[in-house]
Amino acid sequence: MSKIIVIGSISTDFVVTTDIRPEIGETITGNDFKTTFGGKGANQAIAASRLGGEVQMIGAVGADVFGDQLLQNLSENNIDVYNVERVTHLPSGSAHITLMNNDNAIIYIPGANDAVTVEKMTALAPILEASDLVIIQNETPQEVVEKVIRFGNENKIKVLYNPAPARIIEKGLMEQATYFTPNESEFHLLFPGLTASQGVERYPNKLFITLGSKGVLYHNGNKEVLVPSYKVQPLDTTGAGDTFNGAFAVAIASGMPIEESVRFGNLAASLSIQKFGAQGGMPTLEEMKRSPFYEKTWHIK
Structure with a gap:
């Protein structure tokens, strides 16, 4: 079983479903409201754990009822939470999500997620x-992201950096990450003036651009490769990228070749968007194996 450490955000998602979004100063009636578990770090940890990874979470939650629930949820998903700190000066993180026409808009409040420090990483x-x-990921203080990537590079530790939500970082930092997984909009913010093809050619077997329903683009050192997504009818796309990252990490850490790891991640993401909630749709390894698209050559160790 692969040992995977996830450093990142642990949050509660407050999800509103609506047919229209309100204008400034306008009040509308929505269709539904749900509270679910989220945070990009926790999402990726749960995706990896459900697919067979031995996962340890590093992060922070508040000393509030949401923190209690967040820790319980991680533990119930077989994630080691020994290094998730409880802090009293900040509330647990939260994300406020508006879901409309199978797509989403999100406001993220870091709260206790900003309490993770460079000193703790040391x-x-x-x-x-x-x-x-x-x-x-980027729902973690920037100095912590930089510390972890540099430490990994110096000590030959594989680091998967998911630069979401997008923010400008120095190019040298990207070169030190083992794997780098922006979506299309994040890529264009980080590499202004470059096409996706130019970007992946510059960072072969390192830069993987997730293109939603189109699939994932990367360069294998010889040629550009577009690994197509699996065509399904989406119910809720929230958490699809996190599912891909967690699944891709499990596959890569298990020794699976890169292109197969991307396909494994794509299949997990396609299953996740057919259910509601960032974590609600994340598949187990058994659910993956029941899919007609599961490949017999995939062996998760």
Whole structure:
């Protein structure tokens, strides 16, 4: 079983479903409201755990009822939460999601997720060194992201960096990450003036651009490869990218070749968007194996 460490956000999602979005100053009646578990870090951790990874979470939650529920949810998904800190000076993180026509708009409040520090990463260096792969995203303080990627590069630890939500970072940092997985809009923010083809050619087997329903684009060192998505009818696309990242991480950490790892991630994402909620649709390995698209050559260790 692959040892995967996820450093990132742990949040509660407050989801409103509506047919229209209100204008400034306008009040409308929505269709539904749900509270679900989220945070890009927690989402990716759960996606990886359900697919067979041995996952440890590093992060922080508040000393509030939401923090209690978030920790319980991670534990129930077989994730080690020993290094998730409880803080008293900040509330647990939250995301406020408007779902309309099978697409979403999100306002993210970091809260306790901003309490993760560089000093904590230094203290946890032996745990990072013992992992097969580390995942980190941008719902974590920038200095922590930089510390983890540089530490991984210096110590030959595989680091998967998902630069979401998008923010400008130095190009040298991207070169030090083992795998780099922006979506199309994040790519264009980070690489202004470059086409997707130019970007993946510059970073072969490192840069993987997720293109939603089109699939995932990367360069294998010899040619550009577009790994198509699996065509399904989506119910809720929230968490699809996180599902891909968690699944891709499990496959790569298990020694699966890159293109097969991308297909494995695409299949997991396609299953996730057929159910409601960021984590609600994330498939188990057994559910993946029941899919007619599951490949017999995929062996998760």
